Amino acid sequence: MKYEEIEGSVTAALGFKAAGVHCGIRKNRTKKDLGLIASDVLCNAAAIYTTNKVKGAPLIVTKEHLKNGKAQAIICNSGNANTCNADGVFIATEMCKATGKALGIDPTDVVVASTGVIGQPLPLEPITNAIPGLSEKLSKEGFDDVVEAIMTTDTRKKETAVKFNLGSKECVIGGIAKGSGMINPNMATMLCFITTDANISSEMLHEALLETAAETFNMVSVDGDTSTNDMVVILASGLSKNDEIKTKGADYETFKEGLKIVMTYLSREIARDGEGATKLIEAVVNGAPDIITARTVAKSVISSSLFKAAMFGADANWGRVLCAIGYSGADVDVNKIDVEFESTGGRILVCKNGAGVEFSEELARQILVQDEIKVIISLNDGNSSATAWGCDLTYDYVKINGDYRT
CATH class of the missing domain: 3.60.70.12 (L-amino peptidase D-ALA esterase/amidase)
Incomplete structure (x- = not known):
């Protein structure tokens, strides 16, 4: 169609x-x-x-x-x-x-x-x-x-x-x-x-x-x-x-x-267009056992204030991705999770089977300074997938909401 x-x-x-x-x-x-x-x-x-x-x-x-x-x-x-x-x-x-x-x-x-x-x-x-x-x-x-x-x-x-x-x-x-x-x-x-x-x-x-x-x-x-x-x-x-x-x-x-x-x-x-945002963040979850798990994980990651702040600073702090998955309430095997970052600046693997891998900080930064970033999360435990959208957390968000009413 x-x-x-x-x-x-x-x-x-x-x-x-x-x-x-x-x-x-x-x-x-x-x-x-x-x-x-x-x-x-x-x-x-x-x-x-x-x-x-x-x-x-x-x-x-x-x-x-x-x-x-x-x-x-x-x-x-x-x-x-x-x-x-x-x-x-x-x-x-x-x-x-x-x-x-x-x-x-x-x-x-x-x-x-x-x-x-x-x-x-x-x-x-x-x-x-x-x-x-x-x-x-x-x-x-x-x-x-x-x-x-x-x-x-x-x-x-x-x-x-x-x-x-x-x-x-x-x-x-x-x-x-x-x-x-x-x-x-x-x-x-x-x-x-x-x-x-x-x-x-x-x-x-x-x-x-x-x-x-x-x-x-x-x-x-x-x-x-x-x-x-x-x-x-x-x-x-x-x-x-x-x-x-x-x-x-x-x-x-x-x-x-x-x-x-x-x-x-x-x-x-x-x-x-999130208040104060400079970057669109897209979380793509693949390999989930069911759609509910996929959605829960994706939404938890893009909702994490720590992860959003890291994206603002172009910091490839993948541990914050796993942290958000861990408290999401989803039943996942953390020892199977892979994490990658992608943008027009390239693509890089930062986590394999729930553990860090060596990667170029220079390339990671090149990827994360772009205005549209994708975090790709592979749970490797099924065939379901989901996508969520968020933005980075910046100083301007606080400025906008500190005096929104007055």
């Missing part, structure tokens, strides 16, 4: 438009802080949410709205998260009402999201005042504006889209995401909005999201903190007119592979 990357992200699929504006939540008037994605038709929809017990009010409202598996628009503000606010559910509901009124749709067909500082009162008036003008700006070219509108400490836009065929029909899946800090997703990611024109049921959308998140977004960690606002939402307009995907089968697998391409790209970009 051929998958081709195309431009347009969340507006690339048939039926979708987007817009973003500055409404007044952010003090910096040059930064957009309110974004909208809307479909021409009512969509089948699904979402997955953070497992953090503290959940932002928008997640509560969105979950209620998606009980019927339908949605037609997504409204999201940045700069101030609607979380731990006494009137949070009221604010989220009013955002949906204002959006529904502006678009002429049922407010319960609106998904609402919010990101930014937690626990700060979120003013409603700037948002509701801006929504009519925001809806008027909706266009196929608005994908860049909506990406900007959902960013907080992000330094780069995270967006992509692919096209492929389901039978004789061309289909598109596009997505945008935000996330740079407080990244350790469980069941979802920071904020991710995905659109498709494929004809697929809400039940199969949800199944595809769960399965794909397990090997993409849930394999990302920047700092080990699971956000209160994490949410992935997907809307399917069905306008490609392919035969509806109602059960698992060949078409479902084709669709899921396209979804995986989109979500993998966004996962990598989130890790690459």
Whole structure:
């Protein structure tokens, strides 16, 4: 099956438009802080949410709205998260009402999201005042504006889209995401909005999201903190007119592979853009006895603060890799583990059968000074594999989070 990357992200699929504006939540008037994605038709929809017990009010409202598996628009503000606010559910509901009124749709067909500082009162008036003008700006070219509108400490836009065929029909899946800090997703990611024109049921959308998140977004960690606002939402307009995907089968697998391409790209970009990061780290685990072991080991390694700090300093301290594997909880034979480092600077074996081997520190440093590093871990105990993504730990991470609120 051929998958081709195309431009347009969340507006690339048939039926979708987007817009973003500055409404007044952010003090910096040059930064957009309110974004909208809307479909021409009512969509089948699904979402997955953070497992953090503290959940932002928008997640509560969105979950209620998606009980019927339908949605037609997504409204999201940045700069101030609607979380731990006494009137949070009221604010989220009013955002949906204002959006529904502006678009002429049922407010319960609106998904609402919010990101930014937690626990700060979120003013409603700037948002509701801006929504009519925001809806008027909706266009196929608005994908860049909506990406900007959902960013907080992000330094780069995270967006992509692919096209492929389901039978004789061309289909598109596009997505945008935000996330740079407080990244350790469980069941979802920071904020991710995905659109498709494929004809697929809400039940199969949800199944595809769960399965794909397990090997993409849930394999990302920047700092080990699971956000209160994490949410992935997907809307399917069905306008490609392919035969509806109602059960698992060949078409479902084709669709899921396209979804995986989109979500993998966004996962990598989130890790690459970790707060203060200078390097993307990819941990590849091979030879595991089962997929759970492979995922557990890979995630533990890229989550290790000591290992992340070593990567920042281009220090081939492979002992920190074994240390992270050892406390991961995975049942592994440490005497079988091999470790290699790889980048555009080359590839080097640093550990064989759980013990160090002689290697060139000069070559190791040449490999580790690159901005994308792969640590390859061979457990030599089976046929399962997994990949996780993280970043290095730098001085700037502390600087960013030392005064994030003030």
